[in-house]
Amino acid sequence: MFPFTAVLGQDELKNCLMLCAVDPEISGVLALGDRGTAKTTTIRALGHLLSAHGVEMPVAELPLGAAEDRVVGSLDVDRALRGEMVFSPGILAQAHGGILYIDEVNLLDDFLVDLLLDVSASGVNRVERDGLSHVHPARFVLVGSGNPEEGELRPQLQDRFGLATEVRTIRDLRLRREIVQRRLEHDADPARFAALHQDREARLAERILRARERLRHVEVPERVLDRxxxxxxxxxxxxxRADLVLARTARALAAMAGRDAATETDVAQAAAPALQHRTPARPGESATVQAARVKLTAARVLGLRAA
Structure with missing residues (x-):
């Protein structure tokens, strides 16, 4: 598994994922942009990082074209032949307590979109089929990636992602060369490459663990909530939902920083990922420009200098 801390050039995506690891109630990350930019690698790496350090956060992947039985679960056929009515868990059960990852989420079949909307709203999966009635919890961090040029995402599903970020091809020549070098080194000797990043992985995992513990004590003061x-x-x-996600994200940022209260600076930092996909785009406005506009608005409202 490629180490999370070894992924270069995708800091916004990594930060969004870490914030959702600190507070899963932020509800997830939407990462749209160029193909071949390590989106899937980064998401899988975070799940591995957390699981390796005592936080059970499995990554269940929902492939395009998956049959409904595979997603929601179904009757265990082998045991049914023996006269037993037993539920066989699907992908939603596997994702409970972890990450449900959907690559090319903007190409997802409508019936799966409707299903995800229902489950993400209720936190439970209800299965009524083949004479079987089963209900199980299905709370997960929803993470989706894709290329917006290949299809639009339904607004109802887009709003279910707590945070959003644009992922673009790296143009910096030195960084791009380092990305290739690291991948080659990993593929040549995965164990040695993992050992090189072991300490950084452990430090980051400890930071996330401390933030998860601190989160319950972090306040959002009234003046900050007003902002x-x-x-x-x-x-x-x-x-x-925008207000709630922005407040939760600001609180998670404070927890990551080791503070007991969110500040206006946390709100400013959280504004773009929490709001850019919830603000109407202006004609001809790219996602990059839309995010920058949100940052400027937040800085103006908060009386801070734009980052």
């Missing part, structure tokens, strides 16, 4: 609402209103964010 959260101000930023959402001034940005034109659609729906009230």
């Amino acid at each position: 959260v609402v101000d930023v959402c209103v001034e940005s034109g964010a659609v729906g009230h």
